[in-house]
Amino acid sequence: MTATTARQTRSPYLPTPMVVAEVTRDLEDVFTLSFDVPEGFPFRPGQFNMLWVHGVGEVPISISGDPGEPTRLVHTIRSVGNVTRAMASLGVGSWLGVRGPYGTWWPLEQVRGRDVLFVAGGLGLAPMRSAILHVLSHRADYGRVTVLFGARSPAQLLFRDDLQRWRGRFDCWLEATVDRAGRDWFGPVGPITHLVADVPLKPETAVLVCGPEIMMRFVVRELERRGVPDDSIWLSMERNMKCAVGLCGHCQLGPFFVCKDGPVYRFDRIAALFDVREV
Amino acid sequence: MQASAGGRMRIDVNGLDVLLRALADEGHELVGPRVQDGAIVLGPIRGVEDLPRGVGDEQTPGRYRLRARGDDALFGYAVPQHSFKKELLLPRVTLVRIRRGKTGAVVEAPPRPDRKVAFVGMRACEIAAVEVQDRVLRDGPWMDADYAARREQVFVLAVQCGAPSGTCFCVSMGTGPKAEAGFDLALTELLAPEHAFVVEVGTEAGRRILARVPRREATAEEEEAAARVVCDAAARMGRTMDTTNIRDLMMSNLEHPRWEDVAERCLGCANCTLACPTCFCTDVEDTTDLSGDEATRTRRWDSCFTFDFAYLHGGGVRPSLRGRYRQWLTHKVATWHDQFGTSGCVGCGRCITWCPVGIDITEEVAAIRATSATAERGG
Numbered sequence: 001m002t003a004t005t006a007r008q009t010r011s012p013y014l015p016t017p018m019v020v021a022e023v024t025r026d027l028e029d030v031f032t033l034s035f036d037v038p039e040g041f042p043f044r045p046g047q048f049n050m051l052w053v054h055g056v057g058e059v060p061i062s063i064s065g066d067p068g069e070p071t072r073l074v075h076t077i078r079s080v081g082n083v084t085r086a087m088a089s090l091g092v093g094s095w096l097g098v099r100g101p102y103g104t105w106w107p108l109e110q111v112r113g114r115d116v117l118f119v120a121g122g123l124g125l126a127p128m129r130s131a132i133l134h135v136l137s138h139r140a141d142y143g144r145v146t147v148l149f150g151a152r153s154p155a156q157l158l159f160r161d162d163l164q165r166w167r168g169r170f171d172c173w174l175e176a177t178v179d180r181a182g183r184d185w186f187g188p189v190g191p192i193t194h195l196v197a198d199v200p201l202k203p204e205t206a207v208l209v210c211g212p213e214i215m216m217r218f219v220v221r222e223l224e225r226r227g228v229p230d231d232s233i234w235l236s237m238e239r240n241m242k243c244a245v246g247l248c249g250h251c252q253l254g255p256f257f258v259c260k261d262g263p264v265y266r267f268d269r270i271a272a273l274f275d276v277r278e279v
Numbered sequence: 280m281q282a283s284a285g286g287r288m289r290i291d292v293n294g295l296d297v298l299l300r301a302l303a304d305e306g307h308e309l310v311g312p313r314v315q316d317g318a319i320v321l322g323p324i325r326g327v328e329d330l331p332r333g334v335g336d337e338q339t340p341g342r343y344r345l346r347a348r349g350d351d352a353l354f355g356y357a358v359p360q361h362s363f364k365k366e367l368l369l370p371r372v373t374l375v376r377i378r379r380g381k382t383g384a385v386v387e388a389p390p391r392p393d394r395k396v397a398f399v400g401m402r403a404c405e406i407a408a409v410e411v412q413d414r415v416l417r418d419g420p421w422m423d424a425d426y427a428a429r430r431e432q433v434f435v436l437a438v439q440c441g442a443p444s445g446t447c448f449c450v451s452m453g454t455g456p457k458a459e460a461g462f463d464l465a466l467t468e469l470l471a472p473e474h475a476f477v478v479e480v481g482t483e484a485g486r487r488i489l490a491r492v493p494r495r496e497a498t499a500e501e502e503e504a505a506a507r508v509v510c511d512a513a514a515r516m517g518r519t520m521d522t523t524n525i526r527d528l529m530m531s532n533l534e535h536p537r538w539e540d541v542a543e544r545c546l547g548c549a550n551c552t553l554a555c556p557t558c559f560c561t562d563v564e565d566t567t568d569l570s571g572d573e574a575t576r577t578r579r580w581d582s583c584f585t586f587d588f589a590y591l592h593g594g595g596v597r598p599s600l601r602g603r604y605r606q607w608l609t610h611k612v613a614t615w616h617d618q619f620g621t622s623g624c625v626g627c628g629r630c631i632t633w634c635p636v637g638i639d640i641t642e643e644v645a646a647i648r649a650t651s652a653t654a655e656r657g658g
Contacts, residue, residue, distance in 0.1 A: 010424070011374070011375070011388055011424040011425075012421045012424075013374040013375050013563075013576065013578075014375050014386055014388055015375070015377070015386060016386070017377075017383055017384040017386065019383075052576075054377065054379055054384070054567075054571075054574050055565055055566070055567035055571060055574040056565060057563075057565045058563065058565075058576075078592075080592045081592060095383065095384060097377065097384070097386070238591060239589065239591065239596065240588070240589050240590050240591055240596070242561070242562055242563050243561075243563070245420075245421035246419055246420070246421065247415070247416060247419075247421060247423050247559075247561070248560060248561045248562070248563070248578075248581070249559060249560030249561070249581075249583070250560065250562075250581070250588060250589065252606070252610065252614070254530070254609075254614055255614040255617030255618060257618070260420070272530075276533050276534070277602070278596065278597045278598070278599060278601070278602030278605070278606075279533070279596075279602075279606075
């Protein structure tokens, strides 16, 4: 559930203007905006903010920064709609309206002591980056740590510096696959489910999955085939969001409001809805 | 003429007029039923002269007509086309204004609404609907500040229902026809032997305003006649809905063939969601002034029947009408229980009456129950 304990009587719709401190072009259509927040912007890995562009609109974007560095707020965004396209044209010194953080988070405290498997597809690595950074900076608290990442092509490998850094560690196993590749790629080619099929798993391994819904569906199927129980799998779901606080009704997924009951769900809670089309 | 503790009072038509003017005198805007464009709608009223005298309604699936009752009844109809939703969850309201200048942006919250309003002629189902919206918009971890502020300043002058229509099923939903609470004053209209109203006091505010009205204690016969009005109404429901185990019934029939069937009839016009007194979905619109410096974010009613409602980069989550109708109905009668501990349907029948093709929520639920894939059939 949400972190809110006291009821919020202030209007939830008021954004805080924040000035862009740094812009990184990650991929052709993906960029990262960073904001300096001297007073701190505490969040938990997996949560999101609503980002507003003056006069254009507002969209939910997950936080992709390091939770150990709360004075720097980081969002990684794909330019896909008119709001995110407007964001792509923002430079250092321009500002955005920010409100949040909202939603549930990855169960990093809960799974302490267990093996952790991260499975990310495409931009799904963004909300997972915060969690991976947290686990690696509290490395002794966890067992075997594995990151599986799938991208469309080698050019679409997000957070390349991070991937190389994580791959270079001896206390973390990272494997990446792509859907298609040229001669510059020596890694596996094929769907991420192939990586899931071969990964070492213990009965108590905690699996965190984020990516397109269709990818998550096949990953979950593969995990079930490998004997991972539904209550050891967590997914980050995505729906249209307007208010982010459970008032506007847009993000409903059966009985849930993805903005406040999600986006991170333990799989057994949504398993009954997962294979129903158009829920 | 003292209002005794539990005893009900009786006022006549002139007394009702005095009551309405006393409410206005204390600063309330009066919103109540009136005839407009061949329908009873909710709008500003001044006194008894604006109420629909001698007008009744006929409501059946996809059809609404006014009729002459042949008497002087002021509340001789079921529910108006509008619900009081439009007075609390406004169709359009400013959420925030943001002015951009050389030194940054200034975020300005809209002023807290300050409007005392009296809801005149509210039915039990409509009180129930507001209580449903309270849970959604006011009582959760975050509240809609505009709704909550408006809600605080409402005076409810209920009128017990004596004229249910062909699309009413409040008895099935446990919301009426008798309003037991949630009002400041509740009237029951009696047409014989004299045109008069029996008054129940719900709150101290109701008691205070009633003290300004010429009245006497209701006789035993009058109290009995008033009880008979709602009792008769309960027996004349146009429709029924079996709600036994309805949450599980719907959620275990998400692939029922009936969804295809209703999708072939549904136009996706969103009338049902606009007419529904509990549908609360809203969208946010962004606009700017001509200079582009002042941006306004406006909340407006939205509907899960629109294609864009569940838009997610590149497509909608529910491209088919089957998916959208199923979302609406399962939310209304099933998942609303998970979310807010209550049904989202109060049995007012508006979605049936105002559906241009006469889709009947009670019929759809019954059809699924009759051919449920699982053994969820109620008694």
